[in-house]
Amino acid sequence: MAYRAPVAEFQFILDHVVRLGDVVATDRFSEATPDVTGAILDGAGRLCDEVLAPLQRPGDLHPARLENGVVRTSPGYAEGYRAIAEGGWVALSAPAEHGGMGLPTTLSTAVNDMMSGACLSLQLNPLLTQGQIEALSHHASDEIRALYLPKLIAGDWSGTMNLTEPQAGSDVGALKTRAVPNDDGTYAVTGQKIYITWGDADFMENVVHLVLARLPDAPAGTRGISLFLVPRNLPDAEGRPGVANRVKVVSLEHKLGLHGSPTAVMDFDGATGWMVGEPNKGMAAMFTMMNNARLGVGVQGVGVAEAAFQQALAYAAERRQGPTPLGDGGIVGHADVRRMLAGMKAEIFAARAIALSCAVAADMGTATGEADWTARAAFLTPIAKAWGTEVGMEVAQQGVQVHGGMGFIEETGAAQYLRDVRVTAIYEGTNGIQAMDLVGRKLADGGDVAWRLLEEVEQTAEAARGAFPDLAVEVWTAAEALRDATEWMLTREMTDRFAGAVPFLRAWARVLGAQLHLAAALAEGGSGPRSALARVFIRRLLPEHVSALAAARAGADDLYALSDADLGA
Structure with a gap:
């Protein structure tokens, strides 16, 4: 099955879950009206479906090569990149004074998600250019900005x-x-x-x-x-x-x-x-570029997860293996396959919504100059990067599993998603480094941003008590457990924090994801597919926060009780 950009999904999340409307209400981003946003999402979707997605397999089968000092790129990549550049997609959030559109980072984040799902190898090129534009805009001299930014924004360089x-x-x-x-x-x-x-x-x-x-x-x-x-x-x-x-x-x-x-x-x-x-x-100066890229890498993981899920779902609908509770249709009717597919879809929504929440906070910080918004974006960035890429790897792995033996056969393309997405957990700061950043720099404020986020989680749970009393209690309880663990982190030395940083970040992703699922279910009206998906996430995936927080609070003593010789024994 060919990739199809989930345009309607982005529109729903931006309208009802992460509140892009608050960004548009500012003077800075007032031009990002619903009509403009809709046109951008539709246009990006067509680019991804018609131009970029067909380049996914050729790039894998015909890699870039070095020939007499010249890097020869994969078939169709030159034309694909030119479509990106001529469509203005490099310049979506770039400064207008140098030829960019000056639109919210939230929109470029959504577009990067779609482009990553269509063809991650090619999408990496404009992503890095966007990061460089950000760095030069903030740190370069007037002369450098005047010469280089128009060329980078136009996609010529x-x-x-x-x-x-x-x-x-x-x-x-x-x-x-x-x-x-x-x-x-x-x-x-x-x-x-x-x-x-x-x-x-x-x-x-x-x-x-x-x-x-x-x-x-x-x-x-x-x-x-x-x-x-x-x-x-x-x-x-x-x-x-x-x-x-x-x-x-x-x-x-x-x-x-x-x-x-x-x-x-x-x-x-x-x-x-x-x-x-x-x-x-x-x-x-470099961290300006890297922080921009970290959110972009997070949605690379989400985009690949979307593509892997779409292919797995299509395969499961066609593949027949015995009777199911739904009759003799595809294996999608088997309970275990349905468990995998529902979990994949729930994970993608949560990771995507976390990333877009981060982008909205960054845009609000830019538009208002308020430190609280900037601090919120900084706190969410390591979560968005690490969790988006973890979800990319997990969903791609599940996609191979749904295909069964055919997932191990390269011709299906299922394995390519797993191979391609694996490095996203490594570059732009490994996920372990993101987690250490979360428990280190991001808690240096004494937990102020963390407490505000947890209060919002509990407010969403309170709002859901009427429509989803059971789910609301589970989300509230998880938020309180995360609050206790955060307080524990604030009392510990860095070695103990670092030893539990990865599971601590995982618990944050679980709790924030549950809140965003609950918000989507409420926006839907309390019944329907989003409510069912929220139930899958909260009942089946949120409980992982318990074991994650236990590991987060384990400290470092047991790790260092093993000597180097013990590890090698």
Whole structure:
């Protein structure tokens, strides 16, 4: 079955669950009227269904390759990317003063979800460019913004981020790439970067790299990192790509999945670069790009989950294996298959709604300047990233299971979703790092944002007591259990917090997901398919919060009681 963008699902969530209307009511985003929103969702849906989805399998079967120093991309990718760029989809939330549409991040998040479901390998390209646009908008000089932003926003040029080195992964402070000042205000950047997504492409007029490097007198660690803009081709006096810069793709990685997305080893050999932001403040500028990308990666997981679910559902409707309680139809009538499919659908809704809630909070922060909204978006970002990608992996795995033996056969395409989505839990900060961020930086306010979110969960449960008395009690009880666990976290040293961070984040996702399902059921009127789906989530998936919180509060002593030798025994 071909992927179909779930346009009506987004419209319902935006209208009735995460309240995009509050964003549109602000002066900043008043142009995002219901008519505009509907047109954007419909247009993006057509792009995904008709242009991008047909590229999913060719990208896997005919990977990007390095040929005489040129990255040759998968069949149809050049045309697919041009449709993205010419449709303005790179620029949906980009600043209007440089050619963007200036629309809410919430809408670009919805579009990125759909594009990820259609063809994740190609969607990675504009996602990184969107992140670079955000970073340059906040941190670059007026001259850099004037030259580079219009090109990136138009989709004529693409952007990358260059952090990782062989000896410096999550420990970015260990990087060795250096930048030496030239006489003309530029810098000579030298070093090697690995895992660079879309490091080059044969259909791109220019590729702009954001590179972390050290100045000669920089202090050690992350305090001594600066950020540099290094284009593949140096712009001439008219701003057109001119002579080649001293940067090249050394090789492309051979990967488990995402074969259509070239992952490059980049070599910078005295390449000309320009500083972005202040000296030794590069991490702050890069985090602007990374935080933008983290929400985007979260919905990559959700988008792939949607595609895997659609294929599994179609297969289950056609595949016949014995009688079922519903007759001799497809295996969708068997209770266990129905359990998997209902769970997949419930997980997708919850993860998608959490991500869109995060985007709404970010937009409200932008529109109002209120710190509470910005803090809320920051708190939800690691949950949206980690949980969206966990759901992507789990649903893709279940999709293979629904297919049975045929799921293990590559020709069905079910396994590709599982292979492609696996890396989303790793890049842009592993899910473990997201969880540690949640129990560390995000609780540094003493739990203020956490308490506000839990109060909202309990308010939703109170509102549901009439229509769903049993479900309301379960959601309320789970919120209280999460409140107790959060208070426990606030009293513990970081090692104990980190030891339980992943299950703690999982419990947050379960409780927030239950609230959003309950809100959808109430918006539906108390009966119907959304109410039934809410019951599946709250009865079958929410109870996992109990075991997750037990693990979250276990502390670290038992982990360190095992010596290194014990682990190897």
